[in-house]
Amino acid sequence: MRKNKTSVLLMAAALATTFVACKDDDKVEPTPEQPKATVELKGKISADRKLSKDTFYLMKEYVYVTNNATLTIEPGTTILGGNTSPTSGGTLIITAGAKLIAKGTADAPIVFTSAKAPGARAKGDWGGIILLGKGSTNRPVDKRVVEGLANVDATVNLNYGNASSTQGDDADNSGVLQYVRIEFGGIALASTADSEVNGVTFYAVGSGTTVDHIQVSYSGDDAYEWFGGSVNCKYLVAYGTLDDNFDMDSGFKGKLQFLVALLDPKASDVVSLSNGLEVDNLNGANTSTPFTHPIISNLTLVGPGAATGAGDYFYSGARWRRGANFTVANSVFSGMPVATDVESKVAQDYLSDGTSKITNSIFQASGISPISTQRGAGATAIGPVLFDADTKDASYLTGNDIKNLIMAEANTNTTYTALADVFAKVPSAASYKATNTEFALKTAKTAVFSAEFDAFFDKVNYVGAVDPANPWTNQAWINWTPNETVYVKE
Secondary structure, X not given: OHHHHHHHHHHHHHHHHHXXXXXXXXXXOOOOOOOOEEEEOOEEEOOOEEEOOOEEEEEOOEEEEOOOOEEEEOOOOEEEEOEEEOOEEOEEEEOOOOEEEEEOOOOOOEEEEEOOOOOOOOOOOOOOEEEEOOOOOOOOXXXXXXXXXXXXXXXXXXXXXXXXXXXXXXXXXXXXXXXXXXXXXXXXXXXXXXXXXXXXXXXXXXXXXXXXXEEEEOOOOOOEEEEOOOOOEEEEEEEOOOOOOEEEEOOOOOEEEEEEEEOOOOOOOOOXXXXXXXXXXXXXXXXXXXXXXXXXXXXXEEOOOOOOOOOOOEOEEEEEOOOOOOEEEOOEEEEEOEEEEEOOHHHHHHHHOOOOEEEOOEEEEOOOEOOOOOXXXXXXXXXXXXXXXXXXXXXXXXXXXXXHHHOOHHHOOEEEOOHHHHEOOOOEXXXXXXXXXXXXXXXXOOOOOOOOOXXXXXXXXXXXXXXXXXXXXXXXXXXXXXXXXXXXXX
């Protein structure tokens, strides 16, 4: 009995040794990753549809989500954009009542990018994302057109807002955009001026919509533009934008926190000048209601400084004009020929009477903006100047007047001479690559939140968009080298 037991144990040991040897000597290779299928995305989506991360989607034409349908995009999905002619390019249009649920994650963002190969991508390779909502806007009903679209399907309703009033449903919900990148979009899809598609455009989008953790890179027009509405947004990055980084008008009154804009010295707009913020009420009707009045905290704008490249038509860190009013705190305006400009009598009245205010923020100016008819005082170049007041739209204050109002002691604002005085390491961009993306200030400044900054705002203790102890701008969902990334593997 004992002898048999010993034999069994010896046999088991031998088998175990043989099994281990097989593991060491005959390694099983992993199954190679199968190429993803590519599906063309075009036309109307009139019933609920889901896009899978296991498929590449190629969008060369307009794609409309209509009929109150919901388009859901899985985390990790890549949508490739292209254009087939100067007046038709890949553009995703969410009509009023429909929804886009693009809910990526920090480790698996949803990416809209150029269909071109790494190294060949450029601004305007495709269109962008357009959301139409039912919120308020001060645009007259007959003037509510969607910019940049040509040859639109006549059966698609592109109306937005309230069809019978300027007052709309400000709690309207157009869906979710979270952890989404939009790269190399922004294109002129029509031949008339001011008719480009931006990286992301919000038309009367309501506060029921969720928007956070978005990066728009190398847009051929604005990175973000809001036409009315009241959608609130956090953690927005604008990188290498040609025109304006954050453009607001037509009665927009949303809340914005943690915004970063990093400009490339080779990307500026000779037609309309490049600005960090460009905020209007309504062109030609400055007193229209509801007034444009964004509430903004923790913005960091970094212009190219003294660097010049293929284009140097940079102008202002913030350009408040055409009757806009605003509330801004805890922000950094740097690296542009003008730190802040306030123009038009109505906009200047609001700054003078305290309706508009910028508090506890940092201002720095660098470089020179060349002669341009786009500036009211465009007979000469300008910069570096901290505060400017153009002569358009019955402006009556001077740049020095603007300075005295903004730099009043009670506002606790700070000015610096050089970019190196603002940042511990100066952030910069060149050839589709960014460096020093922590955006840490050289001298810390403590945030202050007045009563206007309600529960939407995180009451952080730092000025600028980025916590120096935990820079979200270096998280995995952000891409500072978008022209090098391989999306399609052969």
